Amino acid sequence: MPKPSTPSSINAQLRQVLKDYVAQFAQLNDAELEAMFEHLNIREYPAGKVLLREGQVGNRCYFVLQGCVRQYYLIDGLEKTTHFYTEGQPVLSTFSFDQQPSKFYLYCNEPCVLIVGAPEDEINFLQMFPQFESINRIGVEHELKKSQETFANYMLSTPESRYRNLLETRPDLLDRVPQYQLASYLGITPESLSRIRKRITLK
Amino acid sequence: MPKPSTPSSINAQLRQVLKDYVAQFAQLNDAELEAMFEHLNIREYPAGKVLLREGQVGNRCYFVLQGCVRQYYLIDGLEKTTHFYTEGQPVLSTFSFDQQPSKFYLYCNEPCVLIVGAPEDEINFLQMFPQFESINRIGVEHELKKSQETFANYMLSTPESRYRNLLETRPDLLDRVPQYQLASYLGITPESLSRIRKRITLK
Numbered sequence: 001m002p003k004p005s006t007p008s009s010i011n012a013q014l015r016q017v018l019k020d021y022v023a024q025f026a027q028l029n030d031a032e033l034e035a036m037f038e039h040l041n042i043r044e045y046p047a048g049k050v051l052l053r054e055g056q057v058g059n060r061c062y063f064v065l066q067g068c069v070r071q072y073y074l075i076d077g078l079e080k081t082t083h084f085y086t087e088g089q090p091v092l093s094t095f096s097f098d099q100q101p102s103k104f105y106l107y108c109n110e111p112c113v114l115i116v117g118a119p120e121d122e123i124n125f126l127q128m129f130p131q132f133e134s135i136n137r138i139g140v141e142h143e144l145k146k147s148q149e150t151f152a153n154y155m156l157s158t159p160e161s162r163y164r165n166l167l168e169t170r171p172d173l174l175d176r177v178p179q180y181q182l183a184s185y186l187g188i189t190p191e192s193l194s195r196i197r198k199r200i201t202l203k
Numbered sequence: 204m205p206k207p208s209t210p211s212s213i214n215a216q217l218r219q220v221l222k223d224y225v226a227q228f229a230q231l232n233d234a235e236l237e238a239m240f241e242h243l244n245i246r247e248y249p250a251g252k253v254l255l256r257e258g259q260v261g262n263r264c265y266f267v268l269q270g271c272v273r274q275y276y277l278i279d280g281l282e283k284t285t286h287f288y289t290e291g292q293p294v295l296s297t298f299s300f301d302q303q304p305s306k307f308y309l310y311c312n313e314p315c316v317l318i319v320g321a322p323e324d325e326i327n328f329l330q331m332f333p334q335f336e337s338i339n340r341i342g343v344e345h346e347l348k349k350s351q352e353t354f355a356n357y358m359l360s361t362p363e364s365r366y367r368n369l370l371e372t373r374p375d376l377l378d379r380v381p382q383y384q385l386a387s388y389l390g391i392t393p394e395s396l397s398r399i400r401k402r403i404t405l406k
Contacts, residue, residue: 025300073359082355092344093351097228104355126337134329137340141295144347148296151354152285152307155390156276187358 014065014113021063021088025142026135036132039125041116045108052094052106060116062091067112068176072184073104081184084109084173090143095119109177159188160196167200217268217316224266224291228345229338239335242328248315255297255309263319265294270315271379275387276307284388287312287376293346298322312380362391363399370403 015037022028028036042065045051052058054074062069064085071083071093082104085091094106126133153165163186166173174182183193218240225231231239245268248254255261257277265272267288274286274296285307288294297309329336356368366389369376377385386396 071355073355075359080359082358083351093348095344095348097341097345097348103352133336133340137336137343138300140340140343140347141298142300144343144350145296145298145300147347147350147354148286149306151350151357152274152276154354155285155357156278156283 017065017088018063018115021090022135022139025138028135032129032131035129039128041118041121043114043116045112045114047108047111049108049112050105051108052102052104054103054105055101057099058094058096058102058106060118061095062117063115064089064091065113065115067114068109068173069112069114070107070109070177070181071104072107072181079105079181079184081181084170084177084181084185086170086172086176090139092140092143109181154187159186159192160199162186163193163196164200220268220291221266221318224293225338225342228341231338235332235334238332242331244319244321244324246317246319248311248317250311250313250315252311252315253308254311255305255307257306257308258304260302261297261299261305263321264298265320266318267292267294268316268318270317271312272315272317273310273312273380273384274307275310275384282308282384282387284384287373287380287384287388289373289375289379293342295343295346312384357390362389362395363402365389366396366399367403 015033018037019033022033022036045067051060051062051069062085064087066087069085069091070081071085071091072079072081074080091106094102096102126136154162157165166182166186177185179193180190183190186193188196218236221240222236225236225239248270254263254265254272265288267290269290272288272294273284274288274294275282275284277283294309297305299305329339357365360368369385369389380388382396383393386393389396391399
């Protein structure tokens, strides 16, 4: 069972993660930020926790305050990783608007502290703080733009340039994620990833 | 110069495109729909119109009522197509929140009828119709989910299965888009696309 956290147990560092995220597209004063923290559902999960399975209907979305959540598809018995969500990233693709079962898994690669959102929480929250409706919308617009840029970059790049891009934009991933998962995420075999790493180190 | 359209010139078929899109996530009555149409900025563009160039700061978003808008990157003098937006699809990735210049082009592949959105229009529109704030947000959430699914499908598939998927999900594209653009969108050469088509026809 996930361990519920009270707002007082959320330390300043975790609060800062959400503050930094929101500050990208909204100016909130301290009172508004505190009100937000008090009404969020924040949970801790151990490494290995499966948040969503293939076949389940997703009815939650998340925001990573700490840890790494991995999205993968199980194809012919092999895990194909399509996303690593880390600190400051929302996990919004898990909610099923049309009640269709999920095609993928969502898995805590590390112990995680997550904000958990359910539709009923959101409705209540937005009734209390209607100004968050537009903040929410702009936040999702940002995510959509980033998602489409990531997709275009993937389409336009070779596995080696994808790896170089990861080195530049998400260097923490290279240390915190097992090599076979990283290789799968880059669309290559672990052996190819090893060759690319050697080549880059030699240069 | 784009030719401005009055709401009366938007025929029932075009209205239906937007109605069908909105009906996916909101129930609007006829009065609300009419109010929406009256306040939208609807424009016609000829085939060949460039809506956004590499290096420009994007300050518009679009919704396709008719036609096909293509997104491409110019890499070493070659156009690499990353998206075809057709009837019923919003083009939301073009707006630059951070005033960064665009890395891609947005081009009318056909004569187009588009809803054009600018930040100031949106603010005015939402002040008049605050109920659209949540409809907008849910619409963008839908787009984000679809975008992430398309990305995952691309990562997990071979060029041949990408082509088969297109045959199933967007068969109209195969007839309305030049082969070299389609090949680029699938991440292959026109020769490979031609081989895949022959193989599938023979089966």
